[in-house]
Each structure stands twice: as C-alpha cells, then as structure tokens.
Amino acid sequence: MDIGGIPVTWSTRPGATLTPNGNQVEERDTMKKVKIAFWLVVFGFVGLVIFQNKDFFMSESRLLIDLGFFYYETPLLANAVFFVAFFLLGILISYFLSLFKHFKDARTIKTFKAKETSLVEAVSSLEQQLSAQTGPAEPLPAAPAEDEPVKVAAELK
Numbered sequence: 001m002d003i004g005g006i007p008v009t010w011s012t013r014p015g016a017t018l019t020p021n022g023n024q025v026e027e028r029d030t031m032k033k034v035k036i037a038f039w040l041v042v043f044g045f046v047g048l049v050i051f052q053n054k055d056f057f058m059s060e061s062r063l064l065i066d067l068g069f070f071y072y073e074t075p076l077l078a079n080a081v082f083f084v085a086f087f088l089l090g091i092l093i094s095y096f097l098s099l100f101k102h103f104k105d106a107r108t109i110k111t112f113k114a115k116e117t118s119l120v121e122a123v124s125s126l127e128q129q130l131s132a133q134t135g136p137a138e139p140l141p142a143a144p145a146e147d148e149p150v151k152v153a154a155e156l157k
Contacts, residue, residue: 050080057083 050057057080065072 058078060076060078061082062076063074063082
C-alpha cells in the first residue's frame, strides 16, 4: 500500500498472517486447537488415574456425620459417587460466591456511571460559563507576505 507514492507497511504482531488483501488475521484457530489439545491431555490423565485406580473408585463406603447431638450415616455408595458429589458441590459454592461478586461489581459500575454523568454535566456547564465570559476570539496576526523577507535573530544585530 502506498500513500502519495511512499510505500507504507503496517506492523503486525509476530507470527500474525495477512490475507491477500492485506488484512491481519487473528490466530484464534491456532489457539482453539491448543486449548482443545490441552483439555484432551488433562482429561486423558484424569481418565488414566481413574482407570488405574478402578478398585478404589468402585469400592463402597459410607459417609458418617456425628455432631454429638446429630448423627447421620449414608448408605453404602461407591467412592466415585462421593468424588462427583463433592466436585459438583464445589462448583455450586464457587458459582454462588462469584454471583455475589458480580452483583457487587454491577452496583459499582452503576455508581461510576452516575458519577460520570454528573461530571460530564459539570464540565458542560463550566464550558458554557467560559464561553459566555470570553468575547469573540481575536483574529490571529497575518502571516508575513511572500514578498517581505523574514528577519532572523542573526540579522537583527
């Protein structure tokens, strides 16, 4: 691409590719493939651990809760059921904690937007006051004509 006969090149991110018409292409496809590969490796290792410890995960046990005044005992269940149940419980707890944070952030954003609106109104009223106080703008002095030579500091001595 050239502007006024001068070739112009736009800088791109390292590793970015360009389309034939010169537009930069984001490397989202590559990142998606990396993410998919990462999660496949993670789930593969989790599956491997479960498969190698199948006897542990399939053995049955009980969960006991004894608070002195309250006693509860679950029926015999596979350890895998307890792992899944506590995993889902952790997801629920983290969801509700992040939900409270989301509401707090929304309230903060609402407060900031109200503050911004009041500040914009204050600035506009100050601009109106300033324009009312100042008269019409004075014209700028004219530039020297082409016929008159320009005097520089060395010539004034």
